[in-house]
Amino acid sequence: MEKSAPSPKRNKKQSGTVSKVKTGSNTIHKLTILIRETYALITKVKIFDHQFALVNDDEPISFSEEYRVYSLTSGKYVIRVIINGLFEDNEIELIKDKTCGIAYQHQQQDTEALSLPKLYSSAPLKGDLEYSTTHDYYLKPAVAISSMPENPFLKDKELKSGLFIFIHYPSKDLYQERYRSHSYWEKFSLLGSNGELIKQFPEGCIQDRDNHQWNIVKHAGYIGFRLSTKPGLYYLQYNDDQNGRIIPLYVYESWYTQFFMTVIHTPLFETIRIFLSHKLAFDPYDKYHGYIDICLNKLQNNDYSVAESLVRNIAYGKFQSPMLGLLGAYLYLSSKEVKENELFKMIVYNIQEKILKNSAESPDLWALNMLSYKHFGTTISGDESKTISGAPMLRIAFDVIRNAAVAYPWLVPEGSINDYIAENQTFDSPYNTFLPSALNAYRKATSNAIRIHDLEIFDAYNSSEDNVLMDYQEHSPFPWEKIKVNRDENQNKNLQDSLDSEKPPKKVLGLIDRKILAQRSAKLQDILKNPNELTDLSYTLLNHLTAKPNMSNAEVAKQLNMPINTISRLMKDMGL
């Protein structure tokens, strides 16, 4: 096999540094590939020679050049352009120096444009990146519905936050080919933070069969829903026996949360895209949407490297696209990188304190503090609350909470929504989704329990609104004395102080007491003889305990990477 000369060391903005060298009969030529900036970060290039040998192994993540130069011998090559896992092969013949372009807008006449794979997104995006899934019959309704006043007779100027949900088929052709009843949309509903029903779809939605002038094509297969609403946590529920799911959606003060997902009768949860927009209307030309895809792909593949140009876009883009800022921060703080520490300290501070301000209750922001503590030794502002109620939107945020709760049990209290999600988490999306049984169990648990931090009246007791308390005391069945006695003495400690003072033991205590062991072994035998309907995680627990019955809850939690309180709850439920 002919060997090609090694590629020259890549320097930024390198120009014409490779000259022709004759080596016997193998003339070396320069192959230059120019790449448009927005494509540079998402494009991988592989070059195969006529013997299918890979002559380069280009990893664009490690550098951010807008052009790459290779020195190759004369001959035929295949240039494979890979974007988001899809590729196009381009065959070229190199007989002299050659320049090729990847979506390069300034190319000269003799620059050969390379064919690119099609890009796909559930959000109908436009701009520099060309998406084959962006159809006018989705784009126009998405923009129009997102900017509609909720009530055409009222201008909801007071609330500058809200939700926009747009769910659609990949194309109208596919929808019409596989058309089923519009009752499909009835499987979706919007819930409040405690799982209470806010809207049963398609009520309140604009559908593809509505008569609006911007609805170019009927029966294109979409619904759009917009709601001006106060900041806080909401859930989108997909109600289905086989594939039911709950998707957390957080609305930030002064921001609109825009949700997109593709369905083909069943939702494709991996296509979920969530943007945070200052403007009411969805902007398909927002250049930062493409970078969100880059971050999501990297998170999905546990690739935490952040190239220089991506860092730049995160730093500048976070003001317009806080979701990009959040994802970028999660990426960097999940890595072992240190060189951009000062920059990312500023980034996370600005995200929490300035851009998404007054959102300390946001689980995604709160979880970021765990990573900040791990990476920098401090939480973001030093004054975050010790615990959080509510589920994050990002799967990595939930994973951070779940993993941290192995060592710090109080991060996921027993009976909290995150306790139930840990048992029912799903993994087919970079966003956090979980089985409906988690929310059902949480609702049942909270309706039966007195929870100090959920009682508004308890807050009123501590406020100056004594009249409110007096009225309530006359009519309330709650035992006030017990509430006061049970108050958590550490409630006032913040997250930083708690993490500092409650450091986990270096060694997890692995074994349990003999008496408990004997009881557990007997119970295990009973369960194994007559197994009732247990959850998957319960069975996994049983497997681990069968192999090693004397493991403590902490040891099991460590092995399974689960919150200790979740393990404890399941053990209690099984009588172990």
Next chain:
Amino acid sequence: MNNYAVVVGINHYIPPIEKGLKSLKGAIPDAIKVRDWLVTKGGVPDSNCHLITSTLDPLNPDRDLIDDAIEKVMSDVKDNHDKDADRFYFYFAGHGLGVELDSENNGLCVANWNSNTRDARALSSKDYIKKFKNEGLFKEIVVLMDCCRNQKLYFNPVAAPSITPLGPNRNPKYFVAYATLYQNEAFEADYASDDEVETRGVFTKVLLDALNGAAANGSAQITAVSLSNYLQLQVPIEAKLKNFSQEPDTSHNTNDVKIMYFS
């Protein structure tokens, strides 16, 4: 050459309604074809090649069957070749599941896997590869896995039973190939063969094309390098023809001096 092989093809699984996995069609035909190549061009004596294909009733193989075949190989090498044989092939076609935060590991699911039994009925690819290398019984190790690598649930597949340094080969040459990248799926597709349609794994189809000559380099030899390059080039093309997206993941420790030949 003193070569050995364990070849596993699993089509039959506990069904999804019982928390298992959907049945496959291509794993058994692929395993048989790989076995056929091994005992002909692959240089593995028939008696040294252990083929394990699944059955529905009884539902097999379980972990023990596969472990027994591996242990038989190890035992034969110890008894017959003074703990120093040439090459060991391990091939698996069936369902696989990715492992959280571990891109080098994959769970290879045996027939009686379901989400209740979870860890206990899936082989840890990382750990078994470690066993094959570290036991030092072979000069060369080849591990080929045609299965998915996407994570679907909390999962920690079970380690290989005992890893004890036995032979003299401290740093064997190795070639490891997954059908797909970490957190991605591998696919099977229909191929016309004579007058019938046969379902094959996309990866194994390309793999056998490669081993039957398509991956030969300019010196008409198939090496680990040329095999890896061919798979990198052709698997995505083949998958695309069948409307899938799939890219293999190969690794080896060979180079221009430390060459590993497949022909």
